[in-house]
Amino acid sequence: MPRLLAILATTHALIAPPSQRHGTAQRAIKIVDHVNMNHEKGRHDLLKAFYFDLLGFAVDPRKMENLDKGKKTLWANAGIAQLHLPEGKPEAQPLDGRLTLAYADLDRFDEARLNAAHEALEGTKFQMRANADGFDVSCPWGTPMTIKIDGEAADPRGVQDGEASAPLHMTDIALHVSRGADLAGVQRFYTSVMGVPEGDCTLVADQLLQLKIGPAQTLSFVAKPFGKANHAELGEDEEGRPTNGGVHISMYVDDLGAVYDRADALDLAYVNYRFKRRAHTKDEALDQCMFRVLDVIDPDAPENGAIVQVEHEIRSCVKPDGSKYKSCPLREV
Structure with missing residues (x-):
């Protein structure tokens, strides 16, 4: 270490x-x-x-x-x-x-x-x-x-x-x-x-x-010097839907729609039923100003699966009408 x-x-x-x-x-x-x-x-x-x-x-x-x-x-x-x-x-x-x-x-x-x-x-x-x-x-x-x-x-x-x-x-x-x-x-x-x-x-x-x-x-x-890295705690809610109780990181991006398109093309968009805000589609992501990704993969070898699982809450700086999203801490977007 x-x-x-x-x-x-x-x-x-x-x-x-x-x-x-x-x-x-x-x-x-x-x-x-x-x-x-x-x-x-x-x-x-x-x-x-x-x-x-x-x-x-x-x-x-x-x-x-x-x-x-x-x-x-x-x-x-x-x-x-x-x-x-x-x-x-x-x-x-x-x-x-x-x-x-x-x-x-x-x-x-x-x-x-x-x-x-x-x-x-x-x-x-x-x-x-x-x-x-x-x-x-x-x-x-x-x-x-x-x-x-x-x-x-x-x-x-x-x-x-x-x-x-x-x-x-x-x-x-x-x-x-x-x-x-x-x-x-x-x-x-x-x-x-x-x-x-x-x-x-x-x-x-x-x-x-x-x-x-x-x-x-x-x-x-x-x-990690020894052992396996672990950031996810995967399970299901009472209705059998996927949940992750693990750590997540949140980030704001310039163009949420473009990031969603690239993630979705690799089947990476993830819905965590632990949270009330859920984006099942691009339209829902844009409407809610966020979506999630769990698996970090190599886009050149997606068949190899997740290199590491860490949940990303990916947020938009702006709402669909172009105004700043209320939780974004940046003064200017």
Whole structure:
């Protein structure tokens, strides 16, 4: 794992030199706006102590009443991005990967705040260890995170609703793939289906694929040192329809219809009956401003099946009438 972390750190510098971060190049994926992962049912106290009190995420006002009630989903805002934290049934859902959080400075992590966090989170999987650039952290349920200083990390294009978070940004979402997985095929999925430019993709030693998303964010796929990667929890609802209770990532794209056409041509459009919004057709996708994909495949060899299963909630920045979709955090689309 240390070797892979070193590769990740090196590749950040290769992809996004600070002087180039806020360019205006057009990309099909505008932003990965949220990661959805379950927390332990009934433990909003742990969410509050970790995400809000320690890390400085802001409570999204659209879910504030749930914090007051101590149940159901919370949204934790980090500048322009956020985490969606629904209740598990009852277990939590640690990310099989790593999140990187960049702060303008690390002043908030003083002795008093760290001591309070250790006390509030005692008995959980929470850990926080200093490294040369910041901290390595585990959430109360084991999701690994890296905290670092980066004064240029904030994305100036928008912000989530409500009070501002601490000056932080989710600069990288790293997801594991099983050892030996075809990362070149994953790259072809993102260039051919999702429209990521070839120049925004970096493949390192068959161990890491990193995609530049927006001016200060990357989406990475990292070979797992051992074991199989797992992001999906597949099942059926009471009527026998497919569900996935696993982690998902959400992203906004320039042209939802074009992305849907490319995904549908490979039979990748997916309906998850866990959620009320469901797009069975292109027209429904355009009407609802979203559709989902579960299987990441190589478009050059679709017969080989999924390289990795990770649910993508693919959203449109605009509604069918051309107005901005209400949840899109970008000021201009």
